Amino acid sequence: MFNFGIKDLIDIIIVALLLFYLYRLMKNSGTLSLFYGVLAFIVIWVLSFEIFNMRLTGTIVDKFMSIGLIVLVILFQDQIKRFLTDIGGRAKWKTVRNLFRHDKDKEENHSEVMSVVYACMSMSKSKTGALIVFERKMPLRDYEKTGDIIDADINVRLIENIFFKNSPLHDGAMIIASHRIMSVGCILPVSHDMNIPKNLGLRHRAALGMSQVTDAICVIVSEETGGISVAKDGKLQVKVSTIDLEHILSSAIATD
Numbered sequence: 001m002f003n004f005g006i007k008d009l010i011d012i013i014i015v016a017l018l019l020f021y022l023y024r025l026m027k028n029s030g031t032l033s034l035f036y037g038v039l040a041f042i043v044i045w046v047l048s049f050e051i052f053n054m055r056l057t058g059t060i061v062d063k064f065m066s067i068g069l070i071v072l073v074i075l076f077q078d079q080i081k082r083f084l085t086d087i088g089g090r091a092k093w094k095t096v097r098n099l100f101r102h103d104k105d106k107e108e109n110h111s112e113v114m115s116v117v118y119a120c121m122s123m124s125k126s127k128t129g130a131l132i133v134f135e136r137k138m139p140l141r142d143y144e145k146t147g148d149i150i151d152a153d154i155n156v157r158l159i160e161n162i163f164f165k166n167s168p169l170h171d172g173a174m175i176i177a178s179h180r181i182m183s184v185g186c187i188l189p190v191s192h193d194m195n196i197p198k199n200l201g202l203r204h205r206a207a208l209g210m211s212q213v214t215d216a217i218c219v220i221v222s223e224e225t226g227g228i229s230v231a232k233d234g235k236l237q238v239k240v241s242t243i244d245l246e247h248i249l250s251s252a253i254a255t256d
Contacts, residue, residue: 041061112179113249114246115154115155117242117245117246120221120242123226125226127222130219131207131218131219133176134249134253135175135177138215143173143175143210144183146183146186147172150183152180154180163221173188188207188210190202190206191212192209196236199224200222204220204236207231211231212234228242230248
């Protein structure tokens with residue numbers, strides 16, 4: 001006789017939560033179709049091997065499952081890294097940390113945000129293209145190494161000079177981490193999402209790609225229109241005002 005107890009209920013809830021989180025993670029990273037394929041393969045494996053006891057089919061699928069786990073780790077290494085980072089940096093830990101955060105830290109965050117906002121405002125008026133990445137919980141050291149490490153204070157003039165059209169460092173992205181401009185001219189992963197409007201260029205695709213594989217916030221200034229956009233959690237928000245930009249950055253940094 002099958003006994004259904006509290007442990008079975010907890011087991012189902014945990015699996016459901018994991019599947020939901022993986023679904024959301026894959027959706028943000030643009031690999032949802034691959035997630036459905038893996039899920040279908042797992043269902044076939046469970047039905048053939050565990051429920052209907054189909055030995056031949058179950059054995060074949062079981063062999064693929066053992067190899068498939070290694071393949072999945074290779075394919076989804078960025079998503080797995082983000083998943084583990086999110087678990088280690090859950091909201092409750094951020095809440096505890098924020099209780100001990102000093103006013104000086106908050107002032108430093110506000111000064112950092114306003115420097116970027118004022119720089120984006122100026123570059124928007126002059127239609128100077130820019131791509132600025134804010135590190136959050138997930139380290140971006142591998143991406144920092146693709147550019148030039150400068151480890152400089154954050155200020156408006158420096159940001160504008162780096163992205164000035166004739167500057168040798170204006171191509172690529174600027175990465176801000178630990179309240180410092182850590183690296184410039186960085187190469188980011190490009191999103192292949194087919195839903196991106198055709199009028200948006202490589203900077204927007206790189207920003208969206210970065211937000212899909214990491215938890216970073218990317219700010220883009222269009223060289224063609226001067227418009228400001230923000231990529232966050234695998235979503236691209238265009239035509240962002242400077243007031244909205246300040247709110248988005250302040251909210252994100254305050255919770256990290």
